[in-house]
Amino acid sequence: MRNDRPGYQYRANKDGTRVHYWNPRRAVKGASSALSIIRLPDDFTEDQISVECQRLTNQLRPEVRNAGNAPTFTGTISSLIECYRHDKTSTLHGVKHSTRIRDYEPSLRVLQKNVGDRDINALKASDFTRWFTGWKKKGHRRASGAIKLLRLILSYGAGERLRGCKQARDILSDMRFEQPGERTVKMTYDQCLAIVKKSAELECPSIGFVEALKFETALRRIDVIGEWSPPPEGGEFRWRGLTAGDISKEMILTLKTSKTGAAVARDLNSYTLVTEALKAYKLPEIGPVVIDEDYGKPYWENRYAEKFRKVRDAAGVPNNVWSMDTRAGAVSETVEATGSLEMAKDLATHTTVKMTKKYSRGDGLEASRRIAEARAESRK
Structure with a gap:
């Protein structure tokens, strides 16, 4: 049985084809019998079936988990996690849906799977050290994320006066763990151009347009691609993001960023990569700007990442270059071209130059050459 398509079932037709459901x-133990079985499109590929089954399952799990009475704290880490998830006043419900799915939930699953049955009242510093060391073998960021969420849930438990949580939190708060190094990879102009051209060849030009932009x-x-998230009152996921109305007839893009609310205005006519991408990608006249060609709807985060990797690999771009490194490439190229962190800061809508420095990646060779030329010029 395949475990990458939870909830999947099919009905065989007389001609040998299958109807997918x-x-x-x-998919989820405890799901209500009132929920309807969903038919999947007949032309879905194997990969598309897996992605859709996982998406629908991940969407349903929190609803089933939060249904009925509040969970009971039994003293274990697992029961604390369930209380943390269920309690609408916890920090989990104060973050954006994308942050919760990308950062919080994966780390909570690591805790629940590996140490969920541990009694919080009996935890010692040596336990935390041993756990971190074990998790680090599977990835430094994974280990750091798990420790971060462990601090959060213990703080939540301490605030709710749950047995053992304050003592465990105090022990953990005095401990320091090695942090993973900052990423040093950036996407280059040539790599982005290769992705733009390859996406057109593979008939998924939306990827090239997004990366170019x-x-x-x-x-x-x-x-750029927007976000699917449930409304505060619960219910079906809704999309919000960049729409055709945010781009004028003169190709001026205006929006407010999702993270800081900073106002942004960009003349798309002035960008060579965007111009190249628009040879294959047609901007819609109404509705969301970026549409997943496979579904005719805006991208879900995981679908975009999966398709990006396929295009990147086909374009011959190294697999250590991620979609998130495009932004670092933009900042780094700006610093190299202008020598100004302030200009790069404004472009990236960072609140501090310190944050811009993290995105400006490279060995500083070009900057040092410009400085040497300027100093030599001043001596004449």
Whole structure:
């Protein structure tokens, strides 16, 4: 049985073809019998079936988990996590949906799977050290993320006066763990151009357009492709993001960034990569600007990342270059071209130059050459 398509079932037709379904009761234990089975498109590929089954399952799990009475704290880490997830006053419910799915939930799953049965009242510093060391073998960022969420849930438990949480939190707060190094990879202009051209060849030009727009404008991906998230009152996921109305007839893009609310205006006519991408990607007259060609709808985060990797690999771009590195490429190229961190800061809508420095990646060779030329010029 495949475990990458939770809830999947099918019905065979007489001609040998299959009708694909996602069954919520097969996907999530405890799902209501009132939930309907969803038929998947007949032309879905194997990969598309897996992605859709995972998306629907991940969407359903929190609803099932939060249904009914509040969970009972039994003293274990797992029960604390369930209380933290259920309590609407916890910090988990104060972050954006994308942050919760990308950062919080994966680390909570690591904790629940590996140490969920541990009694919080019996935890010692040696436990935390041993856990971190074990998690680090599977990835430094994974280990750091798990420790970060462990601090958060113990603080939540301490605030709710749950047994053992304050003592465990105090022990953990005095401990320091090695932090993962900052990323040093950046996407280059040539790499982005290769992705733009390859995406057109593979008939998924939306990928090239998104990466080109990010590279030229330093916008975050979420500000370009938008975000699917549930409304505060619960219910079906809704999309919000960049729409055709945000781009004028003169090709001036205006928006407010999702992270800081900073006002942004960009002349798309002035960007060579965007011009190249628009040879294959047609901007819609109404509705969301970026559409997933496979579904006819805006991208879900995981779908975009999956398709980006396929285009990147086909374009011959190294697999250590991620979509998130496009923004770093924009900032780095700006600093190299202008010698100004302030200009790069404005482009990326950072609040501090310190943050801009993290995105400006490279060995400083070109900057040092400009400085040497300027000093030599001043001596004449």
